[in-house]
Amino acid sequence: MTLADTKGLWFLLSIPIFILMYILKQKVKEEEVSSLYLWKEVIRNNEARRPFDKLRKNILFFIQFLLILLLILSIANPYMSIKGKGEEDLILLIDTSGSMKAVDNKGKSRFELGKDHASDIVKDLSKTTAITLISSGGSNKVEISASRDKGEVLAKIKALEPSNEKGDIGNSYSLLKSLSNEMKTYNIVAISDESIDFKDLKGRVINPSKASNNLALDFISNSQKGENIKAMARIINYGEEDETTDVSLYGDEELIDVKTIGVKKGETKNIYFDDFKGNYNTLWAEISKKDSLDEDDRAYSVFKSKTASKVMLFTDKNIFLEKALSGLKDVEVYKGKDIDDIPKGYDLYIFDGQTPFIINDDINVLFINPDEDTEIFKLSGSYQGQEYRPDNHNITKFMSKSSFVASKYNTLEKPHWGESIFTSDNNTLGFVGMEKGRKIGALGFDLHNTDLPLKPEFPILMNNLVSYMMDRNFMSKRSFYAGEKISLDINSGAKEVKVKTPSSKTIDLDINKGLSILGEEVGVYEVTQRVDEEDIRYNFVVNFPREESNISIKGDGASGITNNEIDIRVSRSIQSYVIIIILLILMFEWFVYTKGEELWGYK
Amino acid sequence: MSEKIFDGDFFKKLEGIALHSSLVMNDGALGGRKSKSKGSSVEFSDFREYVHGDDFRRIDWRAYGRFEKLFIKLFMEEREAFVNIFLDCSKSMGFKEESKGIMALRLSAVFSYIALNNLDRVCINKMVNKEIISSPKYMGRGMFNSLIDFLKETEFKGECELAYSLKRKNISSKGISIIITDGFLKDNLDEAINYLMYRKQKILFLHVLHEEELRPKLNGELTLRDSETDEKVIVSLNGRVIKAYNKRLNSFISHIKDKVKKSGGNYIQINSQDSLDKVIFENFTKEGII
Numbered sequence: 001m002t003l004a005d006t007k008g009l010w011f012l013l014s015i016p017i018f019i020l021m022y023i024l025k026q027k028v029k030e031e032e033v034s035s036l037y038l039w040k041e042v043i044r045n046n047e048a049r050r051p052f053d054k055l056r057k058n059i060l061f062f063i064q065f066l067l068i069l070l071l072i073l074s075i076a077n078p079y080m081s082i083k084g085k086g087e088e089d090l091i092l093l094i095d096t097s098g099s100m101k102a103v104d105n106k107g108k109s110r111f112e113l114g115k116d117h118a119s120d121i122v123k124d125l126s127k128t129t130a131i132t133l134i135s136s137g138g139s140n141k142v143e144i145s146a147s148r149d150k151g152e153v154l155a156k157i158k159a160l161e162p163s164n165e166k167g168d169i170g171n172s173y174s175l176l177k178s179l180s181n182e183m184k185t186y187n188i189v190a191i192s193d194e195s196i197d198f199k200d201l202k203g204r205v206i207n208p209s210k211a212s213n214n215l216a217l218d219f220i221s222n223s224q225k226g227e228n229i230k231a232m233a234r235i236i237n238y239g240e241e242d243e244t245t246d247v248s249l250y251g252d253e254e255l256i257d258v259k260t261i262g263v264k265k266g267e268t269k270n271i272y273f274d275d276f277k278g279n280y281n282t283l284w285a286e287i288s289k290k291d292s293l294d295e296d297d298r299a300y301s302v303f304k305s306k307t308a309s310k311v312m313l314f315t316d317k318n319i320f321l322e323k324a325l326s327g328l329k330d331v332e333v334y335k336g337k338d339i340d341d342i343p344k345g346y347d348l349y350i351f352d353g354q355t356p357f358i359i360n361d362d363i364n365v366l367f368i369n370p371d372e373d374t375e376i377f378k379l380s381g382s383y384q385g386q387e388y389r390p391d392n393h394n395i396t397k398f399m400s401k402s403s404f405v406a407s408k409y410n411t412l413e414k415p416h417w418g419e420s421i422f423t424s425d426n427n428t429l430g431f432v433g434m435e436k437g438r439k440i441g442a443l444g445f446d447l448h449n450t451d452l453p454l455k456p457e458f459p460i461l462m463n464n465l466v467s468y469m470m471d472r473n474f475m476s477k478r479s480f481y482a483g484e485k486i487s488l489d490i491n492s493g494a495k496e497v498k499v500k501t502p503s504s505k506t507i508d509l510d511i512n513k514g515l516s517i518l519g520e521e522v523g524v525y526e527v528t529q530r531v532d533e534e535d536i537r538y539n540f541v542v543n544f545p546r547e548e549s550n551i552s553i554k555g556d557g558a559s560g561i562t563n564n565e566i567d568i569r570v571s572r573s574i575q576s577y578v579i580i581i582i583l584l585i586l587m588f589e590w591f592v593y594t595k596g597e598e599l600w601g602y603k
Numbered sequence: 604m605s606e607k608i609f610d611g612d613f614f615k616k617l618e619g620i621a622l623h624s625s626l627v628m629n630d631g632a633l634g635g636r637k638s639k640s641k642g643s644s645v646e647f648s649d650f651r652e653y654v655h656g657d658d659f660r661r662i663d664w665r666a667y668g669r670f671e672k673l674f675i676k677l678f679m680e681e682r683e684a685f686v687n688i689f690l691d692c693s694k695s696m697g698f699k700e701e702s703k704g705i706m707a708l709r710l711s712a713v714f715s716y717i718a719l720n721n722l723d724r725v726c727i728n729k730m731v732n733k734e735i736i737s738s739p740k741y742m743g744r745g746m747f748n749s750l751i752d753f754l755k756e757t758e759f760k761g762e763c764e765l766a767y768s769l770k771r772k773n774i775s776s777k778g779i780s781i782i783i784t785d786g787f788l789k790d791n792l793d794e795a796i797n798y799l800m801y802r803k804q805k806i807l808f809l810h811v812l813h814e815e816e817l818r819p820k821l822n823g824e825l826t827l828r829d830s831e832t833d834e835k836v837i838v839s840l841n842g843r844v845i846k847a848y849n850k851r852l853n854s855f856i857s858h859i860k861d862k863v864k865k866s867g868g869n870y871i872q873i874n875s876q877d878s879l880d881k882v883i884f885e886n887f888t889k890e891g892i893i
Contacts, residue, residue: 029823029826030825030827031825031826031827032698032827032828032830033698033815033816033819033829033830034695034696034703034785034787034815034830034831035698035785035829035830035831036827036829036832036834036836037787037855038787038816038848038851038855039827039836039838039848040836041851042838042844042847042848043836043838
């Protein structure tokens with residue numbers, strides 16, 4: 001038994017006063033009688049019964065003493081442990097990942113049910129238990145640390161919301177370990193639909209899952225040939241039963257097609273939508289049948305429109321470059337003759353070994369082996385026989401383990417808006433970037449003077465480089481999963497950047513503070529940038545992580561207990577019981593004081 | 604204080620009592636109107652028929668010769684009854700604002716008045732400690748005021764040894780002895796009664812007790828202090844103890860009553876809280892005293 005309010009024990013100081021009062025009370029009142037003539041004989045006969053009277057008096061004393069002790073105990077608010085031992089503090093871990101949104105228990109989601117369990121646990125704890133609350137979604141976050149305020153913890157639990165993020169609760173061991181090291185004794189309770197390996201920690205999982213059905217779309221893509229578009233979506237049945245459903249394909253807000261598909265339990269199937277036309281920004285598919293988890297019933301993608309791009313190449317002769325460009329899909333390469341007479345209307349202008357005197361502000365330009373400074377960038381040096389490496393850039397990320405050698409190259413002064421893609425000894429050999437709303441790229445070496453073209457990565461490099469150069473709003477990635485940090489590719493000249501979320505909420509980004517957002521909502525996002533009085537828009541999509549679509553029960557869902565068996569100390573206040581005992585003893589005391597005379601045979 | 608005892612109201616009552624009552628004494632037994640009884644003084648008074656027990660030396664032979672019946676001579680001395688009132692003046696009689704004492708004094712006055720009215724002689728005897736303070740012998744209504752004055756000077760203090768005090772009283776002839784006491788005596792009451800019987804007294808025992816002695820309302824753990832001796836005892840008063848006290852009280856009263864009755868006397872128990880009217884017209888008339 002513990003006492004929640006030890007301040008009540010100060011009342012023990014009143015006990016000596018009580019005893020003193022009792023002793024003083026013994027001083028009897030004096031009464032004058034006319035004569036003790038009759039009383040003496042009575043008293044003499046009564047002497048024989050005095051021990052019984054003393055006992056009776058003492059009984060009342062002890063009863064009252066017991067009453068005082070019980071009163072003090074009730075003031076101190078005693079608690080009894082119903083089960084469990086020791087003074088364990090509690091670490092409460094609540095899974096907020098996407099799969100917890102599954103509604104598989106009488107209309108309640110796993111998360112809501114889990115919160116109910118968590119609240120029940122907290123309510124039953126004693127006031128002396130310190131509670132640490134952690135939410136675990138894409139990352140683990142300590143919501144409350146070692147609080148003894150049950151109200152605060154319950155309010156925080158109530159305020160928690162599930163996310164669409166891919167969970168990482170299985171990797172919470174290190175956090176739990178470090179927290180438990182701070183505590184003398186502890187219990188860990190995790191509320192999750194995932195199993196957790198607590199290893200040497202004393203933990204328990206409460207799994208609020210119930211077996212349920214779930215069909216999920218986890219992928220959608222498209223291709224285009226001429227005007228005909230083809231789309232493919234992938235559906236997986238994570239449920240316990242075979243299912244049949246309709247899958248609808250949309251282009252932006254327009255319904256394109258509907259197909260009916262049967263998917264067996266555990267089966268993955270592809271759905272094809274062939275030969276449709278349209279000019280869309282986004283393509284998405286939706287499962288019509290309702291199941292336990294709605295969030296994975298849609299898959300989104302950014303429409304890849306592939307009308308052929310036109311490239312104007314100014315070069316003397318560069319077999320490597322021409323071959324690489326000719327291999328690019330949907331790219332038409334034209335050779336220019338006079339760099340001082342640059343025709344308009346091309347998506348990309350490549351100057352190989354040549355530097356035009358005047359470069360228009362509105363064209364994308366790739367310089368290869370520039371021989372002199374340009375109005376856009378300057379050469380900073382010339383080197384020979386050096387190894388160079390690709391930088392960590394989307395254009396060159398597939399080449400990160402490679403290195404190349406150039407017999408001769410120029411280093412470039414990378415402009416402030418430029419991003420380096422090749423370096424050697426901290427010198428920039430190649431960079432890309434956006435300047436005045438157009439793409440600029442530069443490689444400071446002649447392809448003939450390097451072994452780069454001989455590498456298998458070369459065609460991919462050229463493909464990425466050219467794709468980057470020709471897309472004015474290039475974003476390395478257009479499709480993300482919920483919870484990912486999304487770095488937006490923004491024009492250097494952008495004055496305002498807004499992001500519209502799938503729920504039509506608008507986020508104003510501060511250009512100076514970094515241009516990234518957390519993709520929490522599933523759906524299509526629209527980025528609008530204000531560049532030179534013009535709004536440039538593009539889309540990206542966020543999909544539900546496929547790992548969270550698998551809502552099959554892990555661990556012992558039936559009893560809600562997995563891993564190490566531990567007892568949570570459920571302490572209950574016995575204050576009310578003590579008060580009841582006090583009342584009963586009061587009644588008994590009254591009985592002894594008044595009715596005792598009758599019991600002992602006199603009136 | 605004495606003014607309160609014998610106030611105008613008292614004397615009014617006294618008149619009423621005297622008008623409607625008289626001490627009845629029939630040849631030594633209290634009861635009925637006392638006739639002119641004959642004594643053995645020098646002055647011849649009258650004859651009466653001889654009854655068994657009379658002094659045969661008083662048989663008038665001449666009357667016998669004449670009437671062939673036995674007669675005895677009566678003398679003047681016996682014509683007047685001598686009433687001795689023995690008043691317990693111990694401190695216990697002064698308990699609770701002298702309630703018992705007041706009743707005792709008033710009763711003394713009442714009986715004195717009646718006796719004086721009937722031309723009987725009265726003597727008030729105050730008993731305190733081992734002493735007896737006797738008044739002069741009052742006779743005739745004219746001396747009533749002096750008697751009252753004597754009563755007014757009464758103080759209730761000390762203890763009372765009744766038998767001892769009585770024996771110091773010179774009781775030479777038959778008479779009436781009225782004992783007014785609460786019975787809480789230092790010595791043996793039986794001895795006192797026996798003595799009075801020996802002295803051929805007709806005893807009227809007025810046992811005056813206070814309401815709190817008859818029905819004590821004490822409760823709890825108490826120290827009881829004797830008003831006469833200041834002796835203290837600690838007692839835990841509860842129902843059982845009170846019951847025992849009542850039993851003892853009844854036994855006490857019964858004993859005195861039996862003793863007095865056996866002596867041929869009359870016993871009356873009086874509650875000092877009762878009114879004088881009630882005492883006289885109920886208690887006494889019931890007993891046939893008045």
